[in-house]
Amino acid sequence: KAGVTQTPRYLIKTRGQQVTLSCSPISGHRSVSWYQQTPGQGLQFLFEYFSETQRNKGNFPGRFSGRQFSNSRSEMNVSTLELGDSALYLCASSLQGIGETQYFGPGTRLLVL
Amino acid sequence: GQQVMQIPQYQHVQEGEDFTTYCNSSTTLSNIQWYKQRPGGHPVFLIQLVKSGEVKKQKRLTFQFGEAKKNSSLHITATQTTDVGTYFCAGPTGGYQKVTFGTGTKLQVIP
Numbered sequence: 001k002a003g004v005t006q007t008p009r010y011l012i013k014t015r016g017q018q019v020t021l022s023c024s025p026i027s028g029h030r031s032v033s034w035y036q037q038t039p040g041q042g043l044q045f046l047f048e049y050f051s052e053t054q055r056n057k058g059n060f061p062g063r064f065s066g067r068q069f070s071n072s073r074s075e076m077n078v079s080t081l082e083l084g085d086s087a088l089y090l091c092a093s094s095l096q097g098i099g100e101t102q103y104f105g106p107g108t109r110l111l112v113l
Numbered sequence: 114g115q116q117v118m119q120i121p122q123y124q125h126v127q128e129g130e131d132f133t134t135y136c137n138s139s140t141t142l143s144n145i146q147w148y149k150q151r152p153g154g155h156p157v158f159l160i161q162l163v164k165s166g167e168v169k170k171q172k173r174l175t176f177q178f179g180e181a182k183k184n185s186s187l188h189i190t191a192t193q194t195t196d197v198g199t200y201f202c203a204g205p206t207g208g209y210q211k212v213t214f215g216t217g218t219k220l221q222v223i224p
Contacts (some may be wrong), residue, residue, distance in 0.1 A: 035214075042214060042215075042217060043156070045212050045214075056211050092156075098211060098212050099143065099144065099212075101158045101161060102146070102156075102158065102203075104155040105155060106154075107155050
């Protein structure tokens, strides 16, 4: 069974731009969660999508948004990028949601200049 | 809010020595999961503990969930260079509203 895939793997943007990251979960997994990982803040939960609906949300500003498609693939969007948004963005999928084993993708490393 | 702290933050050990990381939550957890992240990699699931006082073993790794379900530990016996990485604990919080990851313990094994 193929693992979680994320595209692109690396991205360089400038302040003020917006970015869209993509995540394809493991086949059959309906829950997709997004995390931001930085050296200073560690792994922080952004949000979780299940059956095309945002089910849970972490403490991030509204510039961070996402969506999920009917095939469970998910996208995350960050608008008006700030330098502090530079991070590794990880998505994870699971069968039913948070509280179960999370299978992580390789991540998208975003650098904001 | 919910906090999950891990100690130590960093640990350097000589190959063959034992290693332990501790995870402490400010609130009771319904379950706890452990993940390992190799340098440059992504978190990989190791194990999940659910019951109070539960102990599980995976070869040289021993995982324990505290009686009060607020703390957990991971012990590695006779470390090897392949054990290098950051170990995270994680638990569902806020009534399964989100997952809170621990601060992580970075393990370096000196050959």
